[in-house]
Amino acid sequence: MDTIDHFNLRSFDLNLLIAFDVMMQELNVxxxxxxxxxxxxxxxxxxxxxxMLLDDELFYRVGQTMRPTARALALAGSIRAVLxxxxxxxSAGSRFDPATEKRAFRIGLTDEMxxxxxxxxxxxxxxxxxxxxxxxxxxxxxxxxxxxxxREIDIAIGSKDFPEGRCHSEVLFESEVVCCFNPxxxxxxxxxxRETYLGARHALLSQTSQVEGCIGMMLRTMGIGIDVxxxxxxxxxxxxxxxxxxxxxxxxxxxxxxxxxxFGLSICPMPISLPLPPxxxxxxxxxxxxxxxxxxxxxxRDVVKGMAQTxxxxxxx
DNA sequence: GTTGTTGGGGTGCAAGTACC
DNA sequence: GGTACTTGCACCCCAACAAC
Numbered sequence: 001m002d003t004i005d006h007f008n009l010r011s012f013d014l015n016l017l018i019a020f021d022v023m024m025q026e027l028n029v030x031x032x033x034x035x036x037x038x039x040x041x042x043x044x045x046x047x048x049x050x051x052m053l054l055d056d057e058l059f060y061r062v063g064q065t066m067r068p069t070a071r072a073l074a075l076a077g078s079i080r081a082v083l084x085x086x087x088x089x090x091s092a093g094s095r096f097d098p099a100t101e102k103r104a105f106r107i108g109l110t111d112e113m114x115x116x117x118x119x120x121x122x123x124x125x126x127x128x129x130x131x132x133x134x135x136x137x138x139x140x141x142x143x144x145x146x147x148x149x150x151r152e153i154d155i156a157i158g159s160k161d162f163p164e165g166r167c168h169s170e171v172l173f174e175s176e177v178v179c180c181f182n183p184x185x186x187x188x189x190x191x192x193x194r195e196t197y198l199g200a201r202h203a204l205l206s207q208t209s210q211v212e213g214c215i216g217m218m219l220r221t222m223g224i225g226i227d228v229x230x231x232x233x234x235x236x237x238x239x240x241x242x243x244x245x246x247x248x249x250x251x252x253x254x255x256x257x258x259x260x261x262x263f264g265l266s267i268c269p270m271p272i273s274l275p276l277p278p279x280x281x282x283x284x285x286x287x288x289x290x291x292x293x294x295x296x297x298x299x300x301r302d303v304v305k306g307m308a309q310t311x312x313x314x315x316x317x
Numbered sequence: 318g319t320t321g322t323t324g325g326g327g328t329g330c331a332a333g334t335a336c337c
Numbered sequence: 338g339g340t341a342c343t344t345g346c347a348c349c350c351c352a353a354c355a356a357c
Contacts, residue, residue, distance in 0.1 A: 042328050
């Protein structure tokens, strides 16, 4: 059995491991500090202490982001494992062993998130937690709070704010939309510029009863009106409509990149900058002490992080 | 046992630096 | 010029220790 050098460990503030772990997730000193609820300079001091103790730069700056060194990458897995184990040990009465657990989680997702996240999430869960299942429930901004309150879902993902006080939330990733169009139906158009966008008819997504959808609403609040020919809650009909009619489909970039080519559609950046809310993950306060729920949140963070890394490598090629 | 002193650790402020 | 990170310095808190 391994022995523990208590004397040496005593000289190492274990909070530094938490700082390291958060830094590995955020790769940003300011955001890590916010997450730990300390000042940005305190976070920087923590990093400096870690660098001195571990005799490695750990994170180095590249432009506006921080990148982990090989040593940091090598340490990340072990440190995360130590922290997860500590959390499990401390959450009395609430243990969760993914390898043996038989349980179904209920996740509230929009149609977009279902297509985007679910395949990668279930693939990851299947690999490490064969007894865990997922039940996807459709949610909207109007229903998410009620469903959490009624314990119909363990976790929800969407772009709307979650009811304050009754649940916690955190940003999973930033939103981005692009324009998709059938080049055969838009003669002489290579790129959708502002003038073309405003002069065209549109197919949009809407999670509410509003015909104009959230994109149309955002544009209206900016004093811009567009001609909306179609809105649906499902993005596949939106893309299909753009394939068969001279319509511009404004859809999330993540889905456009994957599915627009299947419909023979061209993809262009959105010519008008929109204040899109980030995609957030929310969970009810009653699930705070549920180790399984915490595990699922970690899975989602990892899946999103993995997708971001994949996108970065594709962009770099 | 109580009180005062000292030193270490953690944090924030502010200035400096690097990068876009 | 704006944003993000680093660094030096000062402050505060708290534990350890000494003096009474």
